[in-house]
Amino acid sequence: MDTLILEPSLYTVKAVLIMDNDGERLYAKYYDDTYPTVKEQKAFEKNIFNKTHRTDSEIALLEGLTVVYKSNIDLYFYVIGSSHENELMLMSVLNCLFDSLSQMLRKNVEKRALLENMEGLFLAIDEIVDGGLEEQQLSKIEIFCNIINVFIINFDQFKASLLNKSINLYNFYNNIIF
């Protein structure tokens, strides 16, 4: 039995990954040096994807790391932390990520919609996790899970700005094309 007691730290998240249904990386951010080179990262992602894409079981232990995941249509979301980390904390990060994207994409969480809103995704993840620290809880979490109602940066204002932007973009495209 390892008597290792966790060094109290706010560094919770080791990586956040989003892949499509072929296992291609759409978004990947590693917050420490567990996988320093792109080659190792890709190998790790391939391993994760192979082990998880067929099952819908939410959590796994891979290469000594705890991986919590969630899939929707053609997207796979992963949050990765140390195997000693509180699994529920990682889960709350994943839920937060998923819920905020789902709001941003108006419940339409799929690859094409996501790619059209890449900047929204970048900004959202930047708000949720900063350098491996759980930063902020972005979405209406109290509805989805009973954890908390943290709204970030004046959540409404931020959401409005993000949503407006994406709506504006849609309008904009429409405008030029038609």
Add this chain to the structure above:
Amino acid sequence: MIKKFDKKDEESGSGSNPFQHLEKSAVLQEARIFNETPINPRRCLHILTKIIYLLNQGEHFGTTEATEAFFAMTRLFQSNDQTLRRMCYLTIKEMANISEDVIIVTSSLTKDMTGKEDVYRGPAIRALCRITDTTMLQAIERYMKQAIVDKVPSVSSSALVSSLHMVKMSFDVVKRWVNEAQEAASSDNIMVQYHALGLLYHLRKNDRLAVTKMLNKFTKSGLKSPFAYCMMIRIASKLLEETEGGHDSPLFDFIESCLRNKHEMVVYEAASAIVHMPNCTARELAPAVSVLQLFCSSPKAALRYAAVRTLNKVAMKHPSAVTACNLDLENLITDSNRSIATLAITTLLKTGSESSVDRLMKQISSFVSEISDEFKVVVVQAISALCQKYPRKHSVMMNFLSNMLRDDGGFEYKRAIVDCIISIIEENPESKETGLAHLCEFIEDCEHTVLATKILHLLGKEGPRTPTPSKYIRFIFNRVVLESEAVRAAAVSALAKFGAQNDDLLPSVLVLMKRCMMDSDDEVRDRATFYMNVLQQKQKALNAAYIFNGLSVSVPGLEKSLHQYTLEPSEKPFDMKTVPLATAPITEQKTEIAPVATSKLPEKLAPSRQDIYQEQLAAIPEFKGLGPLFKSSEPVQLTEAETEYVVRCIKHTFANHMIFQFDCTNTLNDQLLQRVLVQMEPSEAYEVLNYVPAPSLPYSQPSSCYSLVRLPEDDPTAVSCTFSCTMKYLVRDCDPNTGEPDDDGYDDEYVLEDLEVTVADHIQKVLKPNFGAAWDEIGDDNEKEETFALATVRTLDEAVNNIISFLGMQPCERSDKVPENKNSHVLFLAGILWDPPAVDNDSHAHLEPILWISALVSSPRLSTATACSVFALCHYFAVSSLFT
């Protein structure tokens, strides 16, 4: 809208990624529009997204091109588009490490972080802190302090998180913000609370008193954030561990009270903290186990996983505490998440009874192919533990393991299986033949060199002693034909052992050996030639010395000595005796292998404990010229554990001297000790030559002082001696808080317990894998026979353990384990005695003082025995009368 998608589809196929075929150079080309006026926010935003996407895919940006793009991007600060501005912050963070001169945006960011737009302020702070270095930090310190206590939660959180990142870089500056962080900790926003607590802890973690105070304050006032509670639990359990506080302390009460928190996350963290505490009693575990039991039936997979994983840990130490959950665990076996199912089964294997083993094993085999390697290793470890618990089940296990061995799997997994089979073979002699057969089959198709060589070594060791050794030869020789160099070399060594042990096989082995002498690899050829020549001599002593039992020196020590030898060229040949002996003989590490985590590190031959001591002692000028360190003893406590000063002693034996290393710890925080030394009064003809004092001994920082003692020259049999020890030192009182000592001090002394030097201190353990061969090697001339009565010993086990610890020798061939219901037992011990003073270097009779003892321990009548007698046959050179 539709038209737009059509256009994209034409470009890159339907539904595919519009970012897929991005070219870095093209994107950087496009980035030129950043310089156009007026700025077109939409197009710029799109290009920034592309750049970040490329960085995200792992594309490498050169310093020049990154700097160019970065400078172009700085122009975009002129635009007031919100999303664009925030993408700029993101680009700054992404490029902070690859572009040069990123600090030019400092003023823009400072403006944004103090500006009116709350949306900008948080991200601006985080971006700013990424590009700031220690010197610049002073300039923005004022703004940071304001931001930490800002009433907008996002700003405050951002500032706290950024401060935490900067603690690593400039601790001293951030430490000045502790009051602001304190204020933020009482914020209403739960995230701010969590981040403030994290920062406060990191600023104070070296000051245990301050951490305790902080913890007390927050446990009283209560926090809102479940994250902050998790953090507090971790801090509390760390404090408990450091102070070794009893479980009646308020800290433990706090953790236990968290079991009743309304957030599952906090409850789980508390349960896991209690489970991980060392020396937890079953009663203290009970409440934690019962909340975990509740979690087992949660609809959330993550919660079930967390619960069963923690229960699995409990089961390793306190299987009985988990039996209450057996029913819940049974339900989890069919869980759709295979990780949960595996953990549930392996937990049950630990807690269940012998009768349920067969059923559980069947269930595992139904899904073992679906789980990841990590969990397969967990399964194998559970089986391995089970084999030790229920040895009678070994045939079921062996079948199961051999099936697993045939399946696909990574190195770690295969290694775990092989280790498990080997340990079964060692525990149960009757399973040896089946086990070896499975392993033989495995190496027929094994891609892992390490495992193949390991198995070949085992075959060489165990194979010749089985009833039909010839059947293994085929498997071994196949390796010589088919495998890589390392495996071929190992196969040749294994073959040689068969030839040496079985006379009827010798001619065939010699034929095969001849074939190996034509191998293309140097090492294989060398080994074959060497063994060929040794075997042809047909001498038992040679076989024993060069085939069965290899070198017993420490490998790092040998490396160092050889290196030293090449540095100082001399006429004399290299002397093996100057190499320190291996201290920890190659024994199977029975302690559990950490399931994972370590798997990525390449295994390095760590220097043994003795090699470390050798190095430390060699660095002290007083101890030059003592020769190689022969043996270092285990630490002996010379004080009670809870006294003012804690002293333990390690005895280092050299050829003619001994060094006593006293590790002292001062547990009084109002005293500083200086010039600490331990004065020793020997009872025999030992002579104290020199003391090396420890210059200073501040509170709770261990330090060592040494005493050098010469062994009596004229009487080599005077091995044991008692020293009375007194610690002498200069005391200077000091302020417990600051550690500032007074100017003047006074001399004082402290009486320690007596220190004994015994026979064991002069004998180094060596492991002889083949004891019989080593015994024969020395010959009958050096044999001595005596009988002793052990008056105080009552059982065989006790007798065996006493003899081993008294003589300090290495038990061989697992003879330290006494089978049940026997009234006599043969114990094989091997050891090397300290170097006698080298009498005559030129004479060929430079004998190594080797000592093999084969002791027959018997007790007259097992149950009512009042005394055990030892009938000891000693084989020894050069030294007599050890048994006195």
